[in-house]
Amino acid sequence: MPLSDRVRVKNVEVLSDDYYLLQKTTFEYRRANGEWQQQVRESYDRGNCATVLPYNLAQRTVILVRQFRYPVFVNGYDDLLIEAAAGVLDGEAPEVRIRAEAEEETGYRLGEIRKIFEAFSSPGSVTEKLHFFVAEYDPSMRVGDGGGLAAEGEDIEVLELPIDSALAMITDGRIVDAKTIMLLQYAALNIFR
Numbered sequence: 157m158p159l160s161d162r163v164r165v166k167n168v169e170v171l172s173d174d175y176y177l178l179q180k181t182t183f184e185y186r187r188a189n190g191e192w193q194q195q196v197r198e199s200y201d202r203g204n205c206a207t208v209l210p211y212n213l214a215q216r217t218v219i220l221v222r223q224f225r226y227p228v229f230v231n232g233y234d235d236l237l238i239e240a241a242a243g244v245l246d247g248e249a250p251e252v253r254i255r256a257e258a259e260e261e262t263g264y265r266l267g268e269i270r271k272i273f274e275a276f277s278s279p280g281s282v283t284e285k286l287h288f289f290v291a292e293y294d295p296s297m298r299v300g301d302g303g304g305l306a307a308e309g310e311d312i313e314v315l316e317l318p319i320d321s322a323l324a325m326i327t328d329g330r331i332v333d334a335k336t337i338m339l340l341q342y343a344a345l346n347i348f349r
């Protein structure tokens with residue numbers, strides 16, 4: 157049975173439609189035992205996103221970025237967040253979007269890019285699906301300083317780190333962003349073996 161036959165949407169209330177969209181939906185869900193049960197769930201729609209880990213095999217390095225994240229700050233993390241470059245798709249194809257975003261945020265114009273997987277980042281409340289990429293880079297691909305768009309409030313620092321240091325930073329808590337941990341662990345398992 158397709159899942160759409162197990163869900164009957166009864167009402168959708170828009171709680172906030174400002175920069176992104178927050179909705180409260182009342183629906184009935186058909187449980188495994190066949191009974192219909194009413195539920196209410198909020199969902200936050202900020203679109204889908206793409207992220208990339210640029211890596212250099214000879215140097216054993218990766219490129220990450222570091223920036224202020226208000227939701228992280230308000231949840232008690234007292235430092236800038238170290239992340240892989242990432243951006244909202246805004247209706248574009250993930251590979252097209254991530255190339256532009258990588259150049260904007262890191263200053264590197266990447267060549268071949270490989271899709272490795274997709275994942276929902278916070279499925280209980282946020283609709284977002286993330287598209288994950290890796291790309292080999294070399295120093296000649298650096299065409300600018302990166303840093304993001306100051307007019308949009310972005311103030312991004314570019315980091316080139318040895319993969320072993322980046323992995324150690326997951327263990328000691330200096331890297332705490334989920335998509336970044338996933339990319340670094342992918343690289344450790346499949347690229348820097």
Ligand SMILES: Nc1nc2c(ncn2[C@@H]2O[C@H](COP(=O)(O)OP(=O)(O)O[C@H]3O[C@H](CO)[C@@H](O)[C@H](O)[C@@H]3O)[C@@H](O)[C@H]2O)c(=O)[nH]1
Binds near residue numbers: 244284309333
């Ligand atoms: N005015 C306003 N602007 C916003 C708001 N939220 C985001 N923006 C603007 O929208 C830009 C979005 O930047 P992107 O680089 O496209 O996206 P991102 O925030 O880096 O998203 C990535 O990182 C997130 C945090 O890990 C991920 O949640 C997301 O999946 C994605 O990977 C921000 O820089 C900021 O200028 C808001 O509530 N109000």
Ligand SMILES: [Mg+2]
Binds near residue numbers: 242
């Ligand atoms: Mg970004």
